[in-house]
Each structure stands twice: as C-alpha cells, then as structure tokens.
Amino acid sequence: MCSRKGGVLPKRIILVRHGESQGNLDPGTYDTTPDPKIQLTQQGISQSRLAGARLRHLLSGDGSPNWRVYFYVSPYSRTRSTLREIGRSFSRNRVIGVREECRIREQDFGNFQVQDRMPLIKETRQRFGRFFFRFPDGESAADVFDRVSSFLESLWRDVDMNRLNHDPSNDLNLIIVSHGLASRVFLMKWFKWTVEQFELLNNIGNCEFRVIQLGSGGEYSLAVHHTEEELLQWGLSPDMVADQKRRACSSKADWNDQSSWYLDAFFDRLPDSDDENVEDKHQQTNSLTLPY
Template identity: 70%
Template sequence: MSEHQNNNGDKRQRLHLLPKRIILIRHGESQGNLNTAAYTTTPDHKIPLTELGITQARDCGSHLKSLISANITSSDYRLYFYVSPYERTRSTLREIGRSFSKKHIIGVREECRVREQDFGNFQVSERMKVIKETRAKFGRFYYRFPEGESAADVFDRVSGFFESLWRDIELNRLKSDPSQELNLVIVSHGLTSRVFLMKWFKWTVEQFELLNNLGNCGFRIMELGDGGEYSLAIHHTEEEMLEWGLSPAMIADQKWRIHAKKGDWNENCSWYYDEFFDHLTDSEEEEEKRKHDTECYNADSTFESLSS
C-alpha cells in the first residue's frame, strides 16, 4: 500500500471519529437571571436554577432527544457531555440527562475552561450598573470587569479547551464507535458559547460584538458536513442565524461549510484577505499591466516635457 493510500485511509478514519454534532447549550433560567440582586449575597458559581429553569432544562433534554434520534434507531447514537462547574450548568445537565438512558451517555466531564465570564466577586448592584454601561461604550470583547475577566480572557481559556478537545477526539478518548453517531454536548453559558463559536469559525472581534446572546436553554448546533467541516446552516435556518446577529457574509460562509472539505479555504471570506488587501490586484498579469501603464505614462510625460 502506498503512502498516499495510507494517508487517505487515516483521513477517513479520523472523519469517522468526528462527532456528528457539536451542540452548545446555555443553562436554564437562574436566580441571577430572575433578579440580579442574587449576585450581591451568593457567589456566581453557586447561583441555582429557578423552577422555570428546571422546567426549561427538562424540555431542552426532550427536544435534544427528538432531534438526535430522528431517523435513526436508539442504538445508533451516543452522547458525550462537557459541563461548566457552576451550579446552574450542572443542574441543567442533570435535568437534560433525564431524557436519556445510561446506554446513550458514554461520558461526561466537568470542564472549568467553559465556565462563565468572571464578573468579579460579590457584585454590588449599583456599581455593576455603572460598569455595564462603561462596557457598552468600551466594547464587550475587550472590556475587563474589575477583579474579573474580559471576553478576550474567556477567548484565551476557550482556546486552551480547544486543544484538549481535539486531542480527545483524535485519540478517541471519547470512546466513539464509528457505527454510532456521536453527539458532543457542551453545557455552558451565553458569552462562553458565543466565544466558542467565534474561535471555531474564526469570526472577528467586530463580528463577535454584533452577536446576540443565547436564551436560557437555547442551543446552537454545529453539524458535520459531508466534507468534514462543521456548519450551523445544516440544522438552523437563515432567519435564525440573522436573529443571532450573523451577517449575510457569515451565513454564506456557513452554507459553504456544508460541502467544504476539511482544510479548504473559503475564498469568499471577505473578513480575511479582502479586509486588508482589497486594494491589491488579482493577478500577476494585472500587476504587470499596471507597471506597463505607469511606465508608458511616465514616458509620455517625459516626451511632452522634452517637446515643449
């Protein structure tokens, strides 16, 4: 067998190990969502779900099961969970889990790097109001909360999580069976989920600033396309993505990813090359023509000067 055939075989094997879906879920309604005064007496990581939040999580589990099990038998899918260590995310996962039998869940891991953005310790309501007004002026991505984090800080730790996630997938630490659809579910927080998508799809800071937060128990489904790339456009509609704050160019990129081969470069991604080099010519021939025209113009100018 040639080295080329071996490489193709390795690529096919890696594609088989990739999760069918990567699903980001925000926690259910918490006491902090209901009343921000909760943060003045309770540490953020201990804020519990409300009764509505528990119901939302159970409904989310039922919806998730219907989505995953559609058109396949119950023995043909599995789930692996990563969960933020905060009380509200852990409780959300417990309620989601009620919809599945143990045979469907091949693993769960508490992952500190997908925790909520750190807003500081106990939060004084009036002070936080002023701080959030300042953040709106400064920009959500770079503004760092006093004693806390910026979204850029969250981006850095999510980037570290990516490295671990890919190692888990490539080394098959998730114990994925190629004959079963693997669904990787990350139960986390609103901003963390947006940062995750930003990192994955290489969105810019400007694009991040336009994204809307997920609702409680809202989710984003990244589904594997036929070429090995993940896309939001397989499960979600264009209308949904517009509501989330994706621009038409970002949506076009998601549609391109449905059939793109892993490692391909989307030449139509205007926020990369064209953002910085839109003034450059498209080819060496055009560059040569520009030089020729410039030289002709200079020669004509010189001739006119000498003639006069």
C-alpha cells in the same frame, strides 16, 4: 463516517446555555451569592427538562439508531443542574461519558457584584467594546477566548486519541453545557470570526442551543440544522450566513476558493494574479511625480 487522524469526527457539537438562574431573575442575587453557587429557578429546571427532550429528539430524529453522546459541563451550580435535568431524557447506554470542564465557565465579573455599580460598568463596556473590556477584578471576553481556545485544543485531542472511548460505528455527538458568552466565544474561535463579527452576536437564551453539524462536504456549519432566519436573528451578518451555507455543502477546498469575502475584510482589494499586481504597480509608478 468522517474521521480525523486516529478518531472519528463528531457528527454534531451542540452548545447549550444553562436554564434560567436566580441571577437572571434577580440581579441582586450576585450581591450576596458567589456566581458559581447561583441556582436554577423552578422555571430554569423546567427549561432544562424541555431542552433534554428537544436534544433527544434531535439526535434520534435523523433515523440513525446508533448514536451516542458525550457531555462537557461548566462547574457552576446552574450548569451542573441543567445537565442533570437534560440527562433525564437519555438512557445510560446512550451516554458514553461526562466531564466537568473549568475552561468553559462563566465570564468572571469580579467576585461579588455590587448592583449599584453594575449599570455604569456595563455602560462603560458598551463604549469600550464588549470583547476587550475587562471587568474590575474580573475578565474580558478576550480572556474567556483564551481559555476556550485551550479547551477546544483539548477537545480535539480527546477525539484524536479516542479518550472518549467512543465506538466508531456509532454517531458521536458532543454536548457542551455552558454559559452565554462562553458559547459565543466558542463559535467565534471555531469559525474564525473576527472581533468585529463577535460584537454583532446576540446572547443565547436560557436553554437555547446552537448545533454545529458536519455538512455533506466534511465541513462543520450552523446552517445544516439551523435556518437562515435563525442565523440572522442571532446577529450573524449576511456574509457570515452565506459562509455558513457554503460550509454546509462544500468541501474544504471548495470553501477556500469561495472565501474571498473574508480576505476583503482585511484588504481593500487583492489582485487575482501576480501579473495583475505587476501591471498595477507599473501604472502607479508611471503616475508618480518623482523628485529631482
């Protein structure tokens, strides 16, 4: 079992988007109902119960009898209701705790949303860029990134200091019930994806989940549980998919040796050695015409 300082590493970190909400079904709901108070539809409740059964099957399906789960949940009504329905699939002895976490809440779109204005605002967001565009009186995805980053640091402190009161003989699974954009930003932060890579990602469907799981070499990856076809469908580029595959089976040292593609995203070409760099500079100097 892998450990991190004083705590045991979670086997899985699972990001779950809430079930279908009244706002998903009728955007006009945002005109009169505060976003945090928007409820699940009946379809959303059914989706949440099904998600609970699927999660239970996932956690118990690898033959390990000693697994436990800890939940983090956004404070919004629809995420809390989703968690409540998911919980129907778990017995009390499997759940070691739950925490409401404000930092994984939905992106703030600016209090009540006037639907006559939203199409123009969202069209402007597409032209400006989804990550940096800030909604009037609301947040940008970059703002959400900052608070999700802070949450992630707290999550690791929870693990390191065993604030979760987890028995190290059991497999630990963290389930984060949140929202579409917050989940994509979490993945961006976790895997150190660039803004350009974030812009490629598709939103997560209602009650869909993404499983970040420890691979055989001690690295976390989406490719342990999910297929290449799924990753491509979610918007990951071929390079991002290849990276996930490496993480699934490689050690950290091996992954560092194979990650030149990431450097190439920032540099035209880095020399393989200092000697090559010196030789290139010498050739460039000889080709220059120096002024008198």
